[in-house]
Structure formats: C-alpha cells, structure tokens
Amino acid sequence: MIWVNGVFSDTLPITDRGLLYGDGVWETLAILDGRPLRLNWHLERLQQGLQALAIPSPDMTQWLTEILKACRGRDSAVLKLIVTRGQGMRGYNPRDCCNPTRIVQVTPRNTYPASYVQQGIRLALCETRLAQQPRLAGFKHLNRLEQVLARAEFDSDFQEGLVRDTAGNVIEGTMSNVFLIQADSSVVTPALSQCGVAGVMRRVVLQALHEWGIPCRIGSLSLDDMHSSQAIFMTNSLIGIWPVREFMGKTYPVVPLISALHAKVNVNT
Template sequence: MSKLKQTIKIITPDTTISTQDRGLNYGDGFFTTASVVNSVVEHWDLHKARLEECAQRLFFPELDLTAIEREVNHAISDTQTGISKIVITRGAGGRGYGLPDTPSIQVLISIMPAVSHYKSWQQQGVSLAVSDVKLAHQPLLAGLKTLNRLEQVLIKKQMSSLECDDVVVLDYDNNVIECSAANLFAIKDGQVMSPKLDRCGITGVYLSALCDKLAIEFKAIQLDELLAMDAVFMCNSLMGVVPVARIADTQFDIECSKALLAAQFAKESV
C-alpha cells in the first residue's frame, strides 16, 4: 500500500476528531507512550520502530515518521520532564469494518506531566497481586500496542479492589505475560529471562532497550516459576526498571534484587 494522506494534530483542549474515526469506532489504530527528559524523547528510535511495526502488521500505509518526529519535537520543546503520547488511527472511512480505499491517517500527539510516584517505586519496590483477568491469545496482534485495550481496562478495574501497586497478568494457559501496563523480567541462577509474547501481551520499548544491554531469554514462565525467581522486576518507558518486593505471599529482597541486576549489567558491559 502506498503512502497516503497523514494529518498530525498536537492535542489541545480545542482539538476535535471525527465521530466517524475508525480508532474511535473500532480501535483501528495503535499508540506509543514515551518519557521526555530535557526536551528529548527517550528511546525515540525504538518508539519509531514500534510505530513502523504496528503500521506494517495492521496494513496501514507507510507513515511519514520524519514529519511525526518534527511535530513531536516541536510539542516537547518547552517540556523538561514529561510524557509524550502518540496515537495513530486509520481515520474515517470504509463501510463497517471494511478498510477505506484511501485512508486518511490521523496522528494525535499529547504532552502530559510525568508520573511522580515512579521514583519511589524504583527505590522501595512494588507489591503485586495476581489478576483474575486473563489475556486471550491472538498471535496476529501479539506484541503490538493497539488501541484495543479493553482487557487492560478490566484488569485495572479488578485491581482497584486489591491491596497492591500492580498485578501479574496470566494468559489462559496460566503463563505469566506481563503487568497491567508494564513488562516483567526476572533473574534466576544468573540468567535473565522474560515471558514470551508471541500469543498475547505487549512488547515494551523499555524491554527492547534492555535487550541491547542484557542477554534476556524469552520463554514460557508459569506463576510458580516466577515466584521461585531470585529477583523480579517490572519495566516500561515511563517507570524504567522497578524491583518487585512482593508477589501475593512471596517476598523478594529488593536490595538483593538490585545487586543481582547491577551484576548482570556489569557482566554484559565487559
């Protein structure tokens, strides 16, 4: 499919979007959320790669990423620390679920304040429960950050009744997949590992960045295996790496966890 029309909007209180937009009606789109530090988007190359992969796998036309990058940089020029969210939809058009012959890609850029409590999480660790809401398998969408996030909405709703900072989310085979809005990785006997995301879940940008610094093995992990790890961490682009202090009734020594992770970084940097 050739490159077609692309409209970029920096979101303000006066921004409007068509009620016929396919992102609004069908979740026909994708997004990425990035940390802004000193007016620079962290891991921008990986965020661009995510947008490219989503566009290709969802049969969007080729994105004009140069124009998107220019507008993002303009939007964050006065932001020392914050969050940039880029939402991309297929725009309005098509009959029902059918794709429009000439899609009009909509790019919506939002700038938001940074999340204040992540720094304390990094120092003190987090407490995780296990979610009763499980993820369905759909390999065609696995790894992608699409606009279809109703599973996560239900996960957050159930989480609100629990005494925890976040939850471990499983699939219907009871494999560990992720947290409500972050990836998981763990250390066992000197090996770093993370759940396979080939049937469901989201491949996070921060996890991808860690793969450049750590030798991470992606494998099926059951809950009992996760609980037996020497250290467990959650991560995403906004929180960075956060040690897990507790999962259900299992405790982890976060100072030991931090030391184990530091040793892994030191080993891989040699």
C-alpha cells in the same frame, strides 16, 4: 496539549476508526530536557503495528518535525503518539481508508514514591486473562479492554498487576513487562508471540543484559517460575525499572542487578 494532523486540537471526528473499532496504534514515552527518550525504538514498534494492521504510515519526516516541536522546552513530561486508520465509510472494511490520523499529546509526568524503585512494589495477581491472538501480539494497538479489566481488579495497595494468558502462561503486567532473575542468576522474560506488548524498556533491558554478558532467555513462564525466582522486576518506558518486593504473599529482594539496570536505563534524570 494535543495536535491532530499537525494542528492544535483536542477532539477527533466520531467517524474516526480509532474510536469506532480501536483501529490504530499508540506509544507513550518520556520527555526529558525537551527530548523524547528512545523515540526511534518507539517509532519502530509503532511502524510494526501499522504494518500488522496494514494502516498506511503517516509521512514520517513531517510527523517527526511535529513530534520534536511538541517536546521542545519540556523538562519532564509524557509524550503520547497515536496513529489511527482515519475516517472511513460505515463497516469494518479498511479499504479506501488512506488518510491515517496522527495525534501527538504532551501531558505532565506522574510522580511515584521513590520507594517503588528503592524497595520495590507490591504486585497483584490478576484473574483477567489475555486471549491468545498472534495477529495482535507484540505491538501496542488501541484494543485494550483486557488491560482495563485487569487493571480494575486491584486497588492502591498494589502498584501493578500480573496478567497470564488463557493457557496459564505468565505474560506481563497490565502496563509493564516482567523479568525474573532465576536461582542461577540468569534472567528470563515471557515470550510475547501469542499476546502481550513487547515494551521498549523490555528491549532496553534485554540489550543491557546482552552487553553485560548476563545469560537471558525469552520463554514460557508459569506462576511456579515466579515463586522459585530469586528476584522479579517490571519494566515500562515511563517508570523505568520497578523491583517487585511482594507477590502472592512472598517477598523478593532488590538484588544488585536490578539496581544496576535502574541506573542504566534511568528515565528520571
């Protein structure tokens, strides 16, 4: 079910700049028991993206009402939110585009084998690199060709792929963020100032680690850091926490911290 500007519709005008230029932002999040999980944090990131692109914000009170109505009665589903700059004249110039398009979509949840959480996943290494573009880093815009190219590189033998930037820094998964538990048991996750999406589940994990007093830093990471780490896990608002059991021929354990984080952020109950 899809609503466009509050009205049932499964189509968009072709002149919408969301299609023409990827001129918009989006979020996907879990719906549980009729409620969108961590909606506030998702809307916060969405607003950051709108600000970065200077897209006028939709009327949030009105939109919130529409979002909550769309989620009502859904036990377990996926909520997708898109805001585009709306329709415009021909050309890149975003001026005079004052009516953003807001889209709310509710779809069934994908189910994954329990083993992904319990034993972990196989993580591929993608050859596609993320370009360094600070103006578009951190938020979730509609320009996602790099992710499409990276995702096309691996088949169902792998559940996720690791992507580096053009300078060789480890950045994230194609649809998730990455955390390393280092030999000294401290945790580290890549800085996302040049590229990458700062996931809401990444924020949840960072907060949990902070609450628990576990040393954690955000910094530059290399493949060597991956290899020398004690354990690896991936985060995403829909999957929660996936431990990595294999990466580049090396196996990694599901350490207790990963299980504790999984219990803390559980998105499946």
